[in-house]
Amino acid sequence: MRLNIVGQGAIGSLIAAQAYHTSVPCRVFTRANGPRIKVSLFQGISITLPEAFAESAKLTQNDCLLLPLKVHQLHAALKQWQPFLHPDSPVVLLHNGMGGYEAAQELGIVQPIYSVTTRQAAMKVSSRETRQTGMGESLIGRWARPGEPDAHDKSVLKLLSACLPELHWHPQVAQAFWNKLAINAVINPLTALNDIQNGGLLSPAYQQLIARLSGEIAQVISACSHPLSASELQAQIYQVARATADNYSSMHQDVAHQRPTEIAGINGYLIAQAKKKGIDVPANALLVSQIHALTQQ
Numbered sequence: 001m002r003l004n005i006v007g008q009g010a011i012g013s014l015i016a017a018q019a020y021h022t023s024v025p026c027r028v029f030t031r032a033n034g035p036r037i038k039v040s041l042f043q044g045i046s047i048t049l050p051e052a053f054a055e056s057a058k059l060t061q062n063d064c065l066l067l068p069l070k071v072h073q074l075h076a077a078l079k080q081w082q083p084f085l086h087p088d089s090p091v092v093l094l095h096n097g098m099g100g101y102e103a104a105q106e107l108g109i110v111q112p113i114y115s116v117t118t119r120q121a122a123m124k125v126s127s128r129e130t131r132q133t134g135m136g137e138s139l140i141g142r143w144a145r146p147g148e149p150d151a152h153d154k155s156v157l158k159l160l161s162a163c164l165p166e167l168h169w170h171p172q173v174a175q176a177f178w179n180k181l182a183i184n185a186v187i188n189p190l191t192a193l194n195d196i197q198n199g200g201l202l203s204p205a206y207q208q209l210i211a212r213l214s215g216e217i218a219q220v221i222s223a224c225s226h227p228l229s230a231s232e233l234q235a236q237i238y239q240v241a242r243a244t245a246d247n248y249s250s251m252h253q254d255v256a257h258q259r260p261t262e263i264a265g266i267n268g269y270l271i272a273q274a275k276k277k278g279i280d281v282p283a284n285a286l287l288v289s290q291i292h293a294l295t296q297q
Protein backbone atom coordinates (compact mmCIF):
# COMPACT_ATOMS: atom_id res chain seq x y z
CA MET A 1 0.00 0.00 0.00
CA ARG A 2 1.18 3.54 -0.80
CA LEU A 3 0.94 6.43 1.66
CA ASN A 4 -0.38 9.79 0.35
CA ILE A 5 0.18 12.63 2.82
CA VAL A 6 -1.79 15.87 2.54
CA GLY A 7 0.32 18.90 3.50
CA GLN A 8 3.93 19.19 4.56
CA GLY A 9 3.36 20.76 7.94
CA ALA A 10 5.29 19.76 11.05
CA ILE A 11 3.74 16.31 11.59
CA GLY A 12 3.12 15.62 7.88
CA SER A 13 6.77 16.17 6.98
CA LEU A 14 7.94 14.20 10.06
CA ILE A 15 5.85 11.19 8.96
CA ALA A 16 7.02 11.59 5.33
CA ALA A 17 10.67 11.58 6.49
CA GLN A 18 10.08 8.46 8.60
CA ALA A 19 8.39 6.84 5.58
CA TYR A 20 11.35 7.61 3.30
CA HIS A 21 13.74 6.40 6.01
CA THR A 22 11.95 3.02 6.16
CA SER A 23 11.34 2.84 2.37
CA VAL A 24 7.55 3.06 2.60
CA PRO A 25 6.10 4.15 -0.78
CA CYS A 26 4.97 7.72 -0.08
CA ARG A 27 3.84 10.89 -1.86
CA VAL A 28 3.23 14.32 -0.32
CA PHE A 29 0.64 16.78 -1.66
CA THR A 30 0.76 20.48 -0.90
CA ARG A 31 -1.54 23.36 -1.79
CA ALA A 32 1.08 25.10 -3.90
CA ASN A 33 4.62 24.48 -5.09
CA GLY A 34 6.89 24.91 -2.11
CA PRO A 35 10.49 24.28 -1.14
CA ARG A 36 11.84 20.78 -0.48
CA ILE A 37 11.80 20.25 3.27
CA LYS A 38 14.74 19.06 5.33
CA VAL A 39 13.62 16.99 8.33
CA SER A 40 15.94 16.44 11.30
CA LEU A 41 15.01 13.25 13.15
CA PHE A 42 16.04 12.39 16.72
CA GLN A 43 18.45 9.62 15.68
CA GLY A 44 20.71 12.32 14.21
CA ILE A 45 19.36 11.52 10.74
CA SER A 46 18.57 14.32 8.31
CA ILE A 47 16.27 13.65 5.36
CA THR A 48 15.47 16.03 2.53
CA LEU A 49 12.03 15.16 1.21
CA PRO A 50 11.48 14.84 -2.55
CA GLU A 51 9.50 17.62 -4.20
CA ALA A 52 5.83 17.51 -3.18
CA PHE A 53 2.94 17.35 -5.68
CA ALA A 54 0.92 20.56 -5.97
CA GLU A 55 -2.17 18.89 -7.52
CA SER A 56 -4.38 16.15 -6.08
CA ALA A 57 -4.15 12.82 -7.94
CA LYS A 58 -6.63 9.95 -8.42
CA LEU A 59 -6.12 7.29 -5.75
CA THR A 60 -6.45 3.53 -6.22
CA GLN A 61 -7.44 0.79 -3.77
CA ASN A 62 -3.72 0.50 -2.96
CA ASP A 63 -3.54 4.11 -1.79
CA CYS A 64 -4.09 5.32 1.76
CA LEU A 65 -4.78 9.05 2.27
CA LEU A 66 -3.34 10.59 5.45
CA LEU A 67 -4.47 14.07 6.52
CA PRO A 68 -2.18 15.35 9.33
CA LEU A 69 -3.85 18.77 9.47
CA LYS A 70 -5.21 21.28 11.94
CA VAL A 71 -8.73 20.19 12.83
CA HIS A 72 -10.27 23.32 11.23
CA GLN A 73 -8.48 22.52 7.93
CA LEU A 74 -9.94 19.03 7.63
CA HIS A 75 -13.36 19.80 6.16
CA ALA A 76 -11.91 21.75 3.21
CA ALA A 77 -9.15 19.18 2.62
CA LEU A 78 -11.57 16.24 2.68
CA LYS A 79 -13.89 18.08 0.27
CA GLN A 80 -10.94 18.69 -2.06
CA TRP A 81 -9.88 15.02 -1.96
CA GLN A 82 -13.32 13.38 -2.03
CA PRO A 83 -13.53 13.22 -5.87
CA PHE A 84 -10.06 11.63 -6.05
CA LEU A 85 -10.74 8.76 -3.63
CA HIS A 86 -11.21 5.17 -4.76
CA PRO A 87 -14.21 3.59 -2.96
CA ASP A 88 -11.70 1.41 -1.11
CA SER A 89 -9.00 3.98 -0.28
CA PRO A 90 -8.70 4.21 3.51
CA VAL A 91 -8.70 7.79 4.84
CA VAL A 92 -6.68 8.54 7.99
CA LEU A 93 -7.21 11.74 9.97
CA LEU A 94 -4.45 12.88 12.35
CA HIS A 95 -5.21 15.84 14.56
CA ASN A 96 -5.74 17.15 18.09
CA GLY A 97 -9.19 18.11 19.32
CA MET A 98 -12.36 16.59 17.93
CA GLY A 99 -14.47 17.10 14.83
CA GLY A 100 -12.45 15.36 12.11
CA TYR A 101 -14.75 12.36 11.83
CA GLU A 102 -17.80 14.64 11.99
CA ALA A 103 -16.38 16.61 9.02
CA ALA A 104 -16.01 13.35 7.04
CA GLN A 105 -19.56 12.33 7.97
CA GLU A 106 -20.95 15.71 6.98
CA LEU A 107 -19.36 15.30 3.54
CA GLY A 108 -20.78 11.77 3.20
CA ILE A 109 -17.35 10.15 2.79
CA VAL A 110 -18.05 6.44 2.26
CA GLN A 111 -14.45 5.20 2.51
CA PRO A 112 -13.22 3.62 5.76
CA ILE A 113 -12.20 6.42 8.14
CA TYR A 114 -9.41 6.00 10.67
CA SER A 115 -8.12 8.53 13.20
CA VAL A 116 -4.70 8.83 14.79
CA THR A 117 -3.78 10.68 17.95
CA THR A 118 -0.05 11.03 18.53
CA ARG A 119 2.51 11.96 21.15
CA GLN A 120 5.17 12.33 18.48
CA ALA A 121 6.05 15.99 18.11
CA ALA A 122 7.66 18.19 15.48
CA MET A 123 8.15 21.84 14.75
CA LYS A 124 8.62 23.80 11.52
CA VAL A 125 11.68 25.88 12.35
CA SER A 126 11.45 27.56 8.94
CA SER A 127 9.49 27.06 5.72
CA ARG A 128 12.29 24.65 4.64
CA GLU A 129 13.03 22.77 7.84
CA THR A 130 11.17 20.53 10.28
CA ARG A 131 12.69 19.36 13.53
CA GLN A 132 11.45 16.39 15.54
CA THR A 133 10.76 17.62 19.09
CA GLY A 134 9.12 14.66 20.79
CA MET A 135 8.75 10.89 20.76
CA GLY A 136 5.87 8.88 22.11
CA GLU A 137 2.99 6.56 21.54
CA SER A 138 0.40 7.00 18.77
CA LEU A 139 -3.04 5.40 18.76
CA ILE A 140 -5.10 4.53 15.70
CA GLY A 141 -8.64 3.22 15.36
CA ARG A 142 -11.39 2.93 12.78
CA TRP A 143 -14.72 4.65 13.11
CA ALA A 144 -17.52 2.11 12.86
CA ARG A 145 -19.11 1.47 9.48
CA PRO A 146 -22.11 -0.66 10.38
CA GLY A 147 -22.02 -4.02 8.60
CA GLU A 148 -18.63 -3.38 7.03
CA PRO A 149 -15.82 -5.92 7.35
CA ASP A 150 -12.46 -4.78 8.77
CA ALA A 151 -10.63 -5.59 5.53
CA HIS A 152 -8.32 -2.55 5.71
CA ASP A 153 -7.37 -2.50 9.39
CA LYS A 154 -4.30 -4.73 9.11
CA SER A 155 -2.86 -3.08 6.00
CA VAL A 156 -3.40 0.46 7.35
CA LEU A 157 -1.79 -0.44 10.69
CA LYS A 158 1.16 -2.10 8.92
CA LEU A 159 1.68 0.86 6.57
CA LEU A 160 1.52 3.52 9.27
CA SER A 161 3.54 1.52 11.83
CA ALA A 162 6.48 1.79 9.46
CA CYS A 163 6.42 5.59 9.65
CA LEU A 164 4.95 6.23 13.10
CA PRO A 165 6.97 4.37 15.76
CA GLU A 166 5.00 3.06 18.77
CA LEU A 167 1.70 3.02 16.86
CA HIS A 168 -0.97 0.91 18.56
CA TRP A 169 -4.49 -0.07 17.63
CA HIS A 170 -7.25 1.36 19.86
CA PRO A 171 -10.62 -0.37 19.60
CA GLN A 172 -12.48 2.77 20.82
CA VAL A 173 -10.68 5.56 19.03
CA ALA A 174 -13.14 8.22 20.29
CA GLN A 175 -11.97 7.50 23.86
CA ALA A 176 -8.35 8.04 22.86
CA PHE A 177 -9.31 11.40 21.31
CA TRP A 178 -11.29 12.45 24.40
CA ASN A 179 -8.26 11.64 26.59
CA LYS A 180 -5.96 13.80 24.44
CA LEU A 181 -8.58 16.57 24.25
CA ALA A 182 -8.81 16.64 28.06
CA ILE A 183 -5.10 17.43 28.33
CA ASN A 184 -5.01 19.89 25.44
CA ALA A 185 -8.11 21.71 26.78
CA VAL A 186 -6.12 22.72 29.89
CA ILE A 187 -2.48 22.99 28.80
CA ASN A 188 -2.97 24.67 25.42
CA PRO A 189 -5.18 27.68 26.26
CA LEU A 190 -3.52 28.33 29.65
CA THR A 191 -0.01 28.39 28.16
CA ALA A 192 -1.19 30.57 25.25
CA LEU A 193 -3.02 33.06 27.47
CA ASN A 194 -0.20 33.33 29.99
CA ASP A 195 2.65 33.20 27.45
CA ILE A 196 4.43 30.36 29.25
CA GLN A 197 6.03 26.99 28.46
CA ASN A 198 4.09 23.88 29.47
CA GLY A 199 6.23 23.54 32.61
CA GLY A 200 5.06 26.98 33.78
CA LEU A 201 1.72 25.36 34.68
CA LEU A 202 3.43 23.49 37.53
CA SER A 203 3.47 26.79 39.46
CA PRO A 204 1.01 26.89 42.43
CA ALA A 205 -0.51 30.01 40.83
CA TYR A 206 -2.42 27.79 38.34
CA GLN A 207 -3.42 25.03 40.76
CA GLN A 208 -6.97 26.24 41.50
CA LEU A 209 -7.84 26.96 37.87
CA ILE A 210 -6.44 23.60 36.70
CA ALA A 211 -8.54 21.86 39.38
CA ARG A 212 -11.69 23.72 38.28
CA LEU A 213 -11.10 23.00 34.57
CA SER A 214 -10.33 19.34 35.31
CA GLY A 215 -13.59 19.03 37.24
CA GLU A 216 -15.64 20.38 34.31
CA ILE A 217 -13.80 18.34 31.68
CA ALA A 218 -13.96 15.08 33.65
CA GLN A 219 -17.71 15.55 34.08
CA VAL A 220 -18.26 16.01 30.32
CA ILE A 221 -16.04 13.07 29.36
CA SER A 222 -17.75 10.83 31.91
CA ALA A 223 -21.13 11.80 30.42
CA CYS A 224 -20.08 11.46 26.76
CA SER A 225 -17.46 8.76 26.59
CA HIS A 226 -15.98 6.90 29.58
CA PRO A 227 -15.62 7.35 33.35
CA LEU A 228 -12.85 9.79 34.29
CA SER A 229 -12.33 11.46 37.66
CA ALA A 230 -11.12 15.04 38.10
CA SER A 231 -8.16 13.87 40.19
CA GLU A 232 -7.13 11.29 37.55
CA LEU A 233 -7.26 13.98 34.88
CA GLN A 234 -5.31 16.47 37.03
CA ALA A 235 -2.58 13.86 37.56
CA GLN A 236 -2.35 13.30 33.77
CA ILE A 237 -2.16 17.06 33.10
CA TYR A 238 0.71 17.49 35.56
CA GLN A 239 2.48 14.45 34.14
CA VAL A 240 2.30 15.90 30.58
CA ALA A 241 3.28 19.39 31.80
CA ARG A 242 6.34 17.86 33.50
CA ALA A 243 7.24 15.64 30.51
CA THR A 244 6.96 18.56 28.06
CA ALA A 245 8.09 21.29 30.49
CA ASP A 246 10.34 23.07 27.96
CA ASN A 247 7.79 22.95 25.09
CA TYR A 248 5.63 25.79 23.98
CA SER A 249 2.21 24.21 23.32
CA SER A 250 0.84 24.22 19.78
CA MET A 251 -1.74 26.85 20.77
CA HIS A 252 0.97 29.03 22.28
CA GLN A 253 2.85 28.79 18.96
CA ASP A 254 -0.30 29.46 16.90
CA VAL A 255 -1.01 32.61 18.93
CA ALA A 256 2.64 33.72 18.76
CA HIS A 257 2.66 33.31 14.95
CA GLN A 258 -0.83 34.83 14.57
CA ARG A 259 -2.26 31.62 13.07
CA PRO A 260 -5.79 30.35 13.74
CA THR A 261 -5.82 28.20 16.87
CA GLU A 262 -7.56 24.83 17.41
CA ILE A 263 -9.64 26.22 20.34
CA ALA A 264 -12.95 25.46 18.54
CA GLY A 265 -12.01 21.78 18.09
CA ILE A 266 -10.78 21.45 21.69
CA ASN A 267 -12.61 23.52 24.35
CA GLY A 268 -15.29 24.58 21.81
CA TYR A 269 -16.13 20.94 21.07
CA LEU A 270 -16.21 20.14 24.79
CA ILE A 271 -18.60 23.06 25.46
CA ALA A 272 -20.94 21.92 22.64
CA GLN A 273 -21.07 18.38 24.06
CA ALA A 274 -21.57 19.75 27.61
CA LYS A 275 -24.55 21.76 26.39
CA LYS A 276 -26.14 18.64 24.88
CA LYS A 277 -25.76 16.89 28.26
CA GLY A 278 -26.93 19.90 30.32
CA ILE A 279 -23.54 20.34 32.06
CA ASP A 280 -22.28 23.83 32.97
CA VAL A 281 -18.68 24.51 31.97
CA PRO A 282 -18.10 28.23 32.78
CA ALA A 283 -14.32 27.96 33.23
CA ASN A 284 -13.95 26.41 29.75
CA ALA A 285 -16.30 28.99 28.23
CA LEU A 286 -14.17 31.76 29.71
CA LEU A 287 -11.00 30.25 28.19
CA VAL A 288 -12.62 30.15 24.73
CA SER A 289 -13.67 33.78 24.91
CA GLN A 290 -10.23 34.82 26.20
CA ILE A 291 -8.51 33.00 23.32
CA HIS A 292 -10.94 34.56 20.84
CA ALA A 293 -10.21 38.00 22.31
CA LEU A 294 -6.47 37.35 22.02
CA THR A 295 -6.63 36.16 18.41
CA GLN A 296 -9.73 37.98 17.12
CA GLN A 297 -10.87 34.56 15.74
Ligand SMILES: NC(=O)C1=CN([C@@H]2O[C@H](COP(=O)(O)OP(=O)(O)OC[C@H]3O[C@@H](n4cnc5c(N)ncnc54)[C@H](OP(=O)(O)O)[C@@H]3O)[C@@H](O)[C@H]2O)C=CC1
Binding pocket: 006, 007, 008, 009, 010, 011, 012, 029, 030, 031, 068, 069, 070, 071, 073, 076, 077, 080, 094, 095, 096, 097, 118, 119, 120, 121, 122, 123, 124, 250, 262
Ligand atom coordinates in the same frame (compact mmCIF):
# COMPACT_ATOMS: atom_id res chain seq x y z
N1 LIG B 1 3.22 19.48 15.66
C1 LIG B 1 3.13 18.60 16.66
O1 LIG B 1 4.10 18.31 17.37
C2 LIG B 1 1.83 17.90 16.94
C3 LIG B 1 0.69 18.19 16.24
N2 LIG B 1 -0.47 17.50 16.49
C4 LIG B 1 -1.69 17.81 15.77
O2 LIG B 1 -1.52 17.41 14.42
C5 LIG B 1 -2.24 18.29 13.55
C6 LIG B 1 -1.25 18.89 12.53
O3 LIG B 1 -0.34 19.68 13.28
P1 LIG B 1 0.96 20.37 12.65
O4 LIG B 1 1.65 19.44 11.73
O5 LIG B 1 1.71 20.92 13.80
O6 LIG B 1 0.29 21.55 11.83
P2 LIG B 1 0.92 22.42 10.63
O7 LIG B 1 0.16 23.70 10.59
O8 LIG B 1 2.40 22.47 10.76
O9 LIG B 1 0.59 21.53 9.36
C7 LIG B 1 -0.55 21.57 8.58
C8 LIG B 1 -0.06 21.75 7.15
O10 LIG B 1 -1.05 21.32 6.25
C9 LIG B 1 -1.15 22.27 5.20
N3 LIG B 1 -2.50 22.17 4.62
C10 LIG B 1 -3.68 22.53 5.15
N4 LIG B 1 -4.70 22.23 4.32
C11 LIG B 1 -4.14 21.66 3.22
C12 LIG B 1 -4.66 21.14 2.00
N5 LIG B 1 -5.95 21.15 1.73
N6 LIG B 1 -3.77 20.63 1.09
C13 LIG B 1 -2.44 20.62 1.34
N7 LIG B 1 -1.89 21.11 2.49
C14 LIG B 1 -2.74 21.61 3.41
C15 LIG B 1 -0.88 23.58 5.88
O11 LIG B 1 -0.53 24.54 4.94
P3 LIG B 1 -0.68 26.12 5.28
O12 LIG B 1 0.52 26.41 6.13
O13 LIG B 1 -0.66 26.70 3.93
O14 LIG B 1 -1.98 26.28 6.00
C16 LIG B 1 0.26 23.19 6.81
O15 LIG B 1 1.50 23.20 6.12
C17 LIG B 1 -2.88 19.33 14.46
O16 LIG B 1 -4.19 18.96 14.80
C18 LIG B 1 -2.00 19.30 15.71
O17 LIG B 1 -2.67 19.75 16.88
C19 LIG B 1 -0.51 16.47 17.39
C20 LIG B 1 0.60 16.13 18.09
C21 LIG B 1 1.85 16.84 17.97
Ligand SMILES: CC(C)(CO)C(=O)C(=O)O
Binding pocket: 096, 183, 184, 187, 188, 198, 240, 244, 247, 248, 249, 250, 251
Ligand atom coordinates in the same frame (compact mmCIF):
# COMPACT_ATOMS: atom_id res chain seq x y z
C1 LIG C 1 0.85 17.57 24.66
C2 LIG C 1 0.95 19.03 24.20
C3 LIG C 1 0.31 19.91 25.23
C4 LIG C 1 2.43 19.26 24.13
O1 LIG C 1 2.79 20.59 23.97
C5 LIG C 1 0.27 19.18 22.86
O2 LIG C 1 -0.32 18.23 22.36
C6 LIG C 1 0.18 20.47 22.15
O3 LIG C 1 0.98 21.37 22.40
O4 LIG C 1 -0.74 20.59 21.31
